[in-house]
Amino acid sequence: MAHESVDPMVQMLTPEGKFAPSAASEPFLPYFERLTDDDYRRFYRDMVTIRRFDTEATNLQRQGQLALWVPSHGQEGAQVGSAHATKAQDHIFPAYREHAIGMIRGIDVLDIIRVLRGVTHGGWDPTDPANKNFHIYTLVIGSQALHSTGYGMGINFDGATNTGNPDTDQAVIVYFGDGATSQGDVSEAFVFAASYQTPQVFFVQNNHWAISVPVSTQSKVPLYQRAAGFGLPGIQVDGNDVFASYAVTAKQLDDARSGKGPSMIEALTYRIGAHTSSDDPTKYRKDEELEKWIARDPIHRLEAFLKGKGAEQKFFDEVHDEAAEFAADIRRRTLEIENPEPGSMFDHVYSEPHPLVAEQKAWLATYEASFDEGGAE
Amino acid sequence: MSVENLPLGKAITAGLRQAMLDDPTVLLMGEDIGNLGGVFRVTEGLIQEFGPKRVLDPPLAESGIVGSANGLAMGGYRPGGELQVVGFIYPAFDQITSQLAKLTNRHEGAMQFPVVIRVPYGGHIGAVEHHQESNEAYFAHTPGLRLVSPSNPHDAYWMIQEAIKSNDPVMFFEPKSRYWPKGDVDFSGTNISMHTSRVVREGTEVTLIGPGAMVSTLLEAAEIAASEGTSVEVVDLRSLSPIDYGPLLDSVRKTGRVVVAQEAHGNVSLGSEIAATIAERAFFSLEAPVLRVSGFDVPFPPAKLETVFLPDADRILDAVDRALSY
Numbered sequence A: 001m002a003h004e005s006v007d008p009m010v011q012m013l014t015p016e017g018k019f020a021p022s023a024a025s026e027p028f029l030p031y032f033e034r035l036t037d038d039d040y041r042r043f044y045r046d047m048v049t050i051r052r053f054d055t056e057a058t059n060l061q062r063q064g065q066l067a068l069w070v071p072s073h074g075q076e077g078a079q080v081g082s083a084h085a086t087k088a089q090d091h092i093f094p095a096y097r098e099h100a101i102g103m104i105r106g107i108d109v110l111d112i113i114r115v116l117r118g119v120t121h122g123g124w125d126p127t128d129p130a131n132k133n134f135h136i137y138t139l140v141i142g143s144q145a146l147h148s149t150g151y152g153m154g155i156n157f158d159g160a161t162n163t164g165n166p167d168t169d170q171a172v173i174v175y176f177g178d179g180a181t182s183q184g185d186v187s188e189a190f191v192f193a194a195s196y197q198t199p200q201v202f203f204v205q206n207n208h209w210a211i212s213v214p215v216s217t218q219s220k221v222p223l224y225q226r227a228a229g230f231g232l233p234g235i236q237v238d239g240n241d242v243f244a245s246y247a248v249t250a251k252q253l254d255d256a257r258s259g260k261g262p263s264m265i266e267a268l269t270y271r272i273g274a275h276t277s278s279d280d281p282t283k284y285r286k287d288e289e290l291e292k293w294i295a296r297d298p299i300h301r302l303e304a305f306l307k308g309k310g311a312e313q314k315f316f317d318e319v320h321d322e323a324a325e326f327a328a329d330i331r332r333r334t335l336e337i338e339n340p341e342p343g344s345m346f347d348h349v350y351s352e353p354h355p356l357v358a359e360q361k362a363w364l365a366t367y368e369a370s371f372d373e374g375g376a377e
Numbered sequence B: 001m002s003v004e005n006l007p008l009g010k011a012i013t014a015g016l017r018q019a020m021l022d023d024p025t026v027l028l029m030g031e032d033i034g035n036l037g038g039v040f041r042v043t044e045g046l047i048q049e050f051g052p053k054r055v056l057d058p059p060l061a062e063s064g065i066v067g068s069a070n071g072l073a074m075g076g077y078r079p080g081g082e083l084q085v086v087g088f089i090y091p092a093f094d095q096i097t098s099q100l101a102k103l104t105n106r107h108e109g110a111m112q113f114p115v116v117i118r119v120p121y122g123g124h125i126g127a128v129e130h131h132q133e134s135n136e137a138y139f140a141h142t143p144g145l146r147l148v149s150p151s152n153p154h155d156a157y158w159m160i161q162e163a164i165k166s167n168d169p170v171m172f173f174e175p176k177s178r179y180w181p182k183g184d185v186d187f188s189g190t191n192i193s194m195h196t197s198r199v200v201r202e203g204t205e206v207t208l209i210g211p212g213a214m215v216s217t218l219l220e221a222a223e224i225a226a227s228e229g230t231s232v233e234v235v236d237l238r239s240l241s242p243i244d245y246g247p248l249l250d251s252v253r254k255t256g257r258v259v260v261a262q263e264a265h266g267n268v269s270l271g272s273e274i275a276a277t278i279a280e281r282a283f284f285s286l287e288a289p290v291l292r293v294s295g296f297d298v299p300f301p302p303a304k305l306e307t308v309f310l311p312d313a314d315r316i317l318d319a320v321d322r323a324l325s326y
Helices: A023-033 A037-062 A076-085 A099-105 A110-117 A143-158 A184-196 A223-230 A242-257 A287-294 A298-308 A313-335 A342-346 A355-376 B008-022 B046-050 B062-074 B090-106 B136-140 B153-165 B214-227 B245-255 B270-281 B303-309 B313-324
Strands: A091-093 A172-177 A200-206 A234-238 A263-268 B003-007 B026-030 B078-082 B116-121 B146-148 B170-175 B182-186 B198-201 B206-210 B232-236 B239-241 B258-265 B291-295
Touching: A023 A242, A037 A076, A037 A099, A037 A110, A037 A242, A037 A298, A037 A313, A076 A099, A076 A200, A076 A242, A076 A263, A076 A298, A091 A143, A099 A110, A110 A313, A143 A172, A143 A184, A143 A200, A143 B062, A143 B090, A172 A242, A184 A200, A184 A223, A184 B062, A184 B090, A200 A223, A200 A242, A223 A234, A223 A263, A234 A242, A242 A263, A298 A313, A342 A355, B003 B008, B003 B153, B008 B026, B008 B046, B008 B153, B008 B170, B008 B182, B026 B062, B062 B078, B062 B090, B090 B136, B116 B153, B136 B146, B136 B170, B136 B239, B136 B258, B136 B270, B146 B153, B153 B170, B153 B182, B198 B214, B198 B245, B206 B214, B206 B245, B206 B313, B214 B232, B214 B258, B214 B313, B232 B245, B245 B258, B245 B270, B258 B270, B258 B313, B270 B291, B291 B313
Parallel strands: A091 A172, A172 A200, A200 A263, A234 A263, B026 B078, B078 B116, B116 B170, B146 B170, B206 B232, B206 B258, B258 B291
Antiparallel strands: B003 B182, B146 B239, B198 B232
């Protein structure tokens, strides 16, 4: 008789919003159990807000206000759940779609808009305490995995983790997608993390598509199984279940900060929108697949859960009104963003004086001024 | 013992050691740099003195070394990475040129990246493929990086310390054919300013310019030229990016004739950049076109042909004769 396999996926909320933890959820349930009704509502509010923000940004791009937009629609469960699992002292290394995580850590998401409008490459200062160690986006696929591992090595050398105090012990979490798992830098990050036992969580948002290439091309085994080959625990979670995403991430981060080393989380989710505003997913994926994932929407399932717990329509209406106001504010402030001064491109190329850059900056200033003088004469 | 006669490789060892004593955030990482002391023994003894948390023998992955060094820098460390030999640097190209070089700019100065990448480069050691190239042009082309190359033990001792103190990324190109010849290192000296070029032999008729190991070949050529009655000035570039043009242009204005020499391929090289800049800035001082002597534009050949590929004193003197013929 064939061995009966247990579904490895951690899921607490079914797509219908019923609380029915899968067998694999068991070690993570204590983390869910510490959540309160206020937390549930906060998760809901964050998911709705960031989706509304995402829609607004997509519209702004279509209206010519942004050079590009990178939609996060559909991935709110994985992002909101995992972001709330981090602690203030943790360091977060995003890829470039982690808008909800940035918002929850405390950045002004208009800074993301500024990057994609084309007025800055960075957008926010991760060393500013207000931004709670949310590092800047990285566009080269997977490069940030090594930065996060190096940062984690430094935490170990500093003795800033595994002291027994979960309120100060540091951990690192890095985000990337299913496509990035094929990158050499990501494999090297797994190897270095294992060697140095970094206090680190690798959070893979498997949204099933690396632009037009399906995850089946990236890997012939479920991605979480790859972790074992590097000597890391690997956990698969339903990324459209915000509770499971929260609980798994919280436990793995606690393990990381208590000396148990790095681990990998594969969050199964789906990119409902395009890869970016330059993409056309109708050229490579089928409507039936999209419909299947829309039925697993992370917001709808939490809404059903909350209604089952007696939440009134008034609450949902308020959340949606607030999200609309948030988006309107983003639109208003986007239109007020000023272009950078031309001379600013020469700033911060180096930290210390550099003759070539200084010379070119001075030349440009003189050159531009020459047009003013010409007009005055 | 304020002056000691040391090989260049050991002068770098002494400089690394001093930098680690001066600043506890300095750490070294690279393939085999721990118990082995590096394949060229430049880090010999350092793991015994500073321990494995400051002298790291990481897994074998060049991008991993530079990428994690970038992350360590974000956490306040000053990592010095050794890439074993020059031709093994390319797996780390993204982490050097798209990440390290741009991270300060991308952070708008909010973070600094004081990462040093030590690169043993150049030929004349009879080694196998990928071990003998001079690929500085790839990196000199990249804004955000600084590149220096010492030509002698004294400069090496001081320049490596200055590179580590710099708040910018520095690629430290070590002329590995010069690892073994000895020279006086004055430990009581001061910072020599690594971004300055320097006249190492005065002359009046032709200026020879080159970096790193090429400097000793230029001096050899100058000596032969002198015996034949030609007075040649030699300038040690020291800094490959930015290039310190002041002493170069002063020399050109004096001699009117210039030969730029390099082991690297000539096409789109540092020599090309220097020649163009001299032509732009000292045009009316020139008595002859600026000439370049370079490695040929072919892959670095098998070791038995390296002496044909690499510019030697004769090829430099041939260019000197051509410059004088105008």
